[in-house]
Amino acid sequence: GQRRLQGDEVVHDLLVTLEEVMQGCTKHVKITRSRLNPDGRSLRSEEKVLNVVVKKGWKAGTKITFPREGDETPNNTPADISFILRDQEHQQYKREGSNIVFTAQITLKEALCGCTVNVPTLDSRMMPLPCSDVIKPGAVRRLRGEGLPLPKSPSQRGDLVVEFQVIFPDRIPPQSREIIKHSLAQC
Amino acid sequence: GQRRLQGDEVVHDLLVTLEEVMQGCTKHVKITRSRLNPDGRSLRSEEKVLNVVVKKGWKAGTKITFPREGDETPNNTPADISFILRDQEHQQYKREGSNIVFTAQITLKEALCGCTVNVPTLDSRMMPLPCSDVIKPGAVRRLRGEGLPLPKSPSQRGDLVVEFQVIFPDRIPPQSREIIKHSLAQC
Known part of the structure; x- marks a missing residue:
């Protein structure tokens, strides 16, 4: 078969609190993505939970990539999904x-x-x-x-x-x- | 003759004091530029004073253009010269x-x-x-x-x-x- 191109990376912001940055945390993010059925033509919608590990002290702008966890189409292999850390405003x-x-x-x-x-x-x-x-x-x-x-x-x-x-x-x-x-x- | 292209615009910053912006002023800026001799091939260097009129209250970033007052070459008609106003720091x-x-x-x-x-x-x-x-x-x-x-x-x-x-x-x-x-x- 012909080599399929990869779809464009999907980038999401991921808000973390200072308390989460203090301790480190794992954020469970539910995504919906399209996957190719075995017939190689029709698509199904699928839910998946990605476990995003945020290590202690990580700064806003840090990018965490999940290779090939995004949408798949007949012409494209699954896209990467990335999360970019953003600091949630803190009250104090x-x-x-x-x-x-x-x-x-x-x-x-x-x-x-x-x-x-x-x-x-x-x-x-x-x-x-x-x-x-x-x-x-x-x-x-x-x-x-x-x-x-x-x-x-x-x-x-x-x-x-x-x-x-x-x-x-x-x-x-x-x-x-x-x-x-x-x-x-x-x- | 073939139509000559125009050379790239030359852009200079022009510092003005708040007092000059208050009153409006004319700045006399001496430039050196190259001009084509009548033989159409050799160049001479020429000085000229441009009178840049700054009107009352003009803001930093305002652009004043002198069409075709810049360098001339055998292949290019004279470039434009422009001045962009910049505020000089004031003591008070x-x-x-x-x-x-x-x-x-x-x-x-x-x-x-x-x-x-x-x-x-x-x-x-x-x-x-x-x-x-x-x-x-x-x-x-x-x-x-x-x-x-x-x-x-x-x-x-x-x-x-x-x-x-x-x-x-x-x-x-x-x-x-x-x-x-x-x-x-x-x-």
């Missing part, structure tokens, strides 16, 4: 490579007078982060090793970066304002 | 379309207790901007009509956007800290 963190960034909102009083911020970790602990110095808006502190596993060396981990956002009061009563003015004049 | 402003953005650095004391910021305008005036309310980091105020002319209607102008950056003290002495803590507790 932004991902930056192997680091995760947590925005800690603190009040102006806390920023100036000290506070302890409770930072949630990826494994659901609360890490107390004592802040005694003045915290400037946009300042960062790093909790080393509390980020995502490094894809090429998953026993090591990136950082949890805490980025401070300082919430100002909407207004300050005139009396307090005078006192603050006087106190800050010495800084 | 960032350009955003027809608006200009000025970053005003104020101290924490000024942000909390009020101040008057002197905002430099494009025509070298100082506009006093009184701030009596609390100014939050990243807050903006607009001086309407103090930006660049609108390219399609140059009698109108965009805004001068004042963006506040609040400079925190590096440290606050413990005594002042207690007073501030008490005062801010009521906000």
Whole structure:
């Protein structure tokens, strides 16, 4: 028989949560594809579950290919199916490579007078982060090793970066304002 | 004679300052180009000054073309020369379309207790901007009509956007800290 060409690769996005990237996971993806019947001409529709293994720390854009698991036609051998990892938005963190960034909102009083911020970790602990110095808006502190596993060396981990956002009061009563003015004049 | 093809367009960047965009200007650009001698075979090098008219408010990316002012060869009619406007970095402003953005650095004391910021305008005036309310980091105020002319209607102008950056003290002495803590507790 004549050699059949292969159909075009089918590419799907595969959303993963940071928790899944943290632990590694296997995603079971059900696909529907056409397969050639034994008569070599008619097609049937077939369901199959592909087990997509996502290893610890893998980054968005990583491509996982299943050769020849796609549609088959009388003229084409089955196409490849590929999945491209995409990070699902997280409620608490932004991902930056192997680091995760947590925005800690603190009040102006806390920023100036000290506070302890409770930072949630990826494994659901609360890490107390004592802040005694003045915290400037946009300042960062790093909790080393509390980020995502490094894809090429998953026993090591990136950082949890805490980025401070300082919430100002909407207004300050005139009396307090005078006192603050006087106190800050010495800084 | 056979019809000659035209050589490839020559494209140059043309840097303009915000002041030049504000007023409109004519830039005199000296170019060197090759021209065909009357013998139709030998070439001479020739200098010419092109007067590039930049109208009020024109944006980066605007292209101004001088047809057939480029190199000529025995086989090609002179190429076109084009200039593409690029904004030169300004010491005080960032350009955003027809608006200009000025970053005003104020101290924490000024942000909390009020101040008057002197905002430099494009025509070298100082506009006093009184701030009596609390100014939050990243807050903006607009001086309407103090930006660049609108390219399609140059009698109108965009805004001068004042963006506040609040400079925190590096440290606050413990005594002042207690007073501030008490005062801010009521906000």
